[in-house]
Amino acid sequence: VSDAALDGLIQQLREFARERDWERYHTPKNLVMALSGEVGELVEVFQWLTPEQSTAVMRSERATDVEDELADVLLYLLRLADVLDLDVAELAGAKLERNRGRFPVDEVRGRADRRP
Amino acid sequence: VSDAALDGLIQQLREFARERDWERYHTPKNLVMALSGEVGELVEVFQWLTPEQSTAVMRSERATDVEDELADVLLYLLRLADVLDLDVAELAGAKLERNRGRFPVDEVRGRADRRP
Amino acid sequence: VSDAALDGLIQQLREFARERDWERYHTPKNLVMALSGEVGELVEVFQWLTPEQSTAVMRSERATDVEDELADVLLYLLRLADVLDLDVAELAGAKLERNRGRFPVDEVRGRADRRP
Amino acid sequence: VSDAALDGLIQQLREFARERDWERYHTPKNLVMALSGEVGELVEVFQWLTPEQSTAVMRSERATDVEDELADVLLYLLRLADVLDLDVAELAGAKLERNRGRFPVDEVRGRADRRP
Numbered sequence: 001v002s003d004a005a006l007d008g009l010i011q012q013l014r015e016f017a018r019e020r021d022w023e024r025y026h027t028p029k030n031l032v033m034a035l036s037g038e039v040g041e042l043v044e045v046f047q048w049l050t051p052e053q054s055t056a057v058m059r060s061e062r063a064t065d066v067e068d069e070l071a072d073v074l075l076y077l078l079r080l081a082d083v084l085d086l087d088v089a090e091l092a093g094a095k096l097e098r099n100r101g102r103f104p105v106d107e108v109r110g111r112a113d114r115r116p
Numbered sequence: 117v118s119d120a121a122l123d124g125l126i127q128q129l130r131e132f133a134r135e136r137d138w139e140r141y142h143t144p145k146n147l148v149m150a151l152s153g154e155v156g157e158l159v160e161v162f163q164w165l166t167p168e169q170s171t172a173v174m175r176s177e178r179a180t181d182v183e184d185e186l187a188d189v190l191l192y193l194l195r196l197a198d199v200l201d202l203d204v205a206e207l208a209g210a211k212l213e214r215n216r217g218r219f220p221v222d223e224v225r226g227r228a229d230r231r232p
Numbered sequence: 233v234s235d236a237a238l239d240g241l242i243q244q245l246r247e248f249a250r251e252r253d254w255e256r257y258h259t260p261k262n263l264v265m266a267l268s269g270e271v272g273e274l275v276e277v278f279q280w281l282t283p284e285q286s287t288a289v290m291r292s293e294r295a296t297d298v299e300d301e302l303a304d305v306l307l308y309l310l311r312l313a314d315v316l317d318l319d320v321a322e323l324a325g326a327k328l329e330r331n332r333g334r335f336p337v338d339e340v341r342g343r344a345d346r347r348p
Numbered sequence: 349v350s351d352a353a354l355d356g357l358i359q360q361l362r363e364f365a366r367e368r369d370w371e372r373y374h375t376p377k378n379l380v381m382a383l384s385g386e387v388g389e390l391v392e393v394f395q396w397l398t399p400e401q402s403t404a405v406m407r408s409e410r411a412t413d414v415e416d417e418l419a420d421v422l423l424y425l426l427r428l429a430d431v432l433d434l435d436v437a438e439l440a441g442a443k444l445e446r447n448r449g450r451f452p453v454d455e456v457r458g459r460a461d462r463r464p
Binding site: 237238240241244245248251252253254256257259260261262264265267268271272274275277278281283286287289290298299300302303304305306307309310312313315316317318320321322323324325326327328331332335337340341342 | 353354356357360361364367368369370372375376377378380381383384387388390391393394397399402403405406414415416418419420421422423425426428429431432433434436437438439440441442443444447448451453456457458460
């Protein structure tokens, strides 16, 4: 992942929407739904897989579907963050820092029930 | 968004899971569900908002919820991509490139019905 | 909606899974994902619509998609409740009763911010 | 599940919204989001569970959460169908009938890859 790549994606998404006159559709509400719809497609790829099959999914015939849906999720997430004027990578870094405090290693080690 | 930031997040997420012995829970299937759950929380923030209210959400009392959920979505997306050994930013760039071909400006300009 | 219809659906779904030897796939976890995937398809139908367009969706070309996805959501919900041995209609009645107490008319009238 | 129960729920939901002056929020688009949000909460209950744990979820401390979320999903589904003037149980019956044709027992028996 190159830095330029991520900022570049945001710029390209902005231009992509502007060229197609799609900015009018890109309200935060609509983009949240679009993001949700793409995650739904990702869920559909995994829904009948065992945990083991899910781990091996990139060696299955669904590999390109997984790549496709992951890409769509990131694209809509970046576009959503952009129309909200938010730096999602920065927010994620801060959240992860807070999560270290919320889930101290000593208390949660190996316990799924202490997950958020 | 700095490049180092994104790669740094991926590394930190890896360490975060390892320290807590949570790697066992991080099957792709489970992480897809976690991603879906976080997007669900984002949807809940926006569900009753008008389009106009959604555009102004960062000046509302839900602003920090939006930041929080966007962060969670990126964190789980990066973690999922990492366990699948995928570079999601690269995949997104390639997908956006393909979308340019799928949605030619001349054909789709201003038409939501021609969206994916 | 006839009573016999709903109980009949549950029975038919049970038989449908048994005949196809799909019971093995119908863990609650997998069925929750399937339900989520179907709701994702419903979201995709509505994501770019204005509130007004969404109200008129049954007079649009997407009408049969809406019918199709609503049906799928109910089918997976009933199947999920059945494998969990739950009577979802009864649970819904009890929940609605509790909601009357949680959202007293006097306090919440016309306020979306007091919605759950 | 009694017939009267389901029709009764639809009527009660209608009255519930009217009394609170919430009908204005109940556009199909908003209700689809609300439905999606509730399914997201259900997903969160199951996300870290093994298949076996998910099968035993009603004997765990999350049992009431499962009941609660299933109820919410049905309530929003019924409300959504009502504002769209659709009989979702009838649609589900017809869809299940079509699914018998789409997934013939002989072709799909025991094959998750032939699932929709």
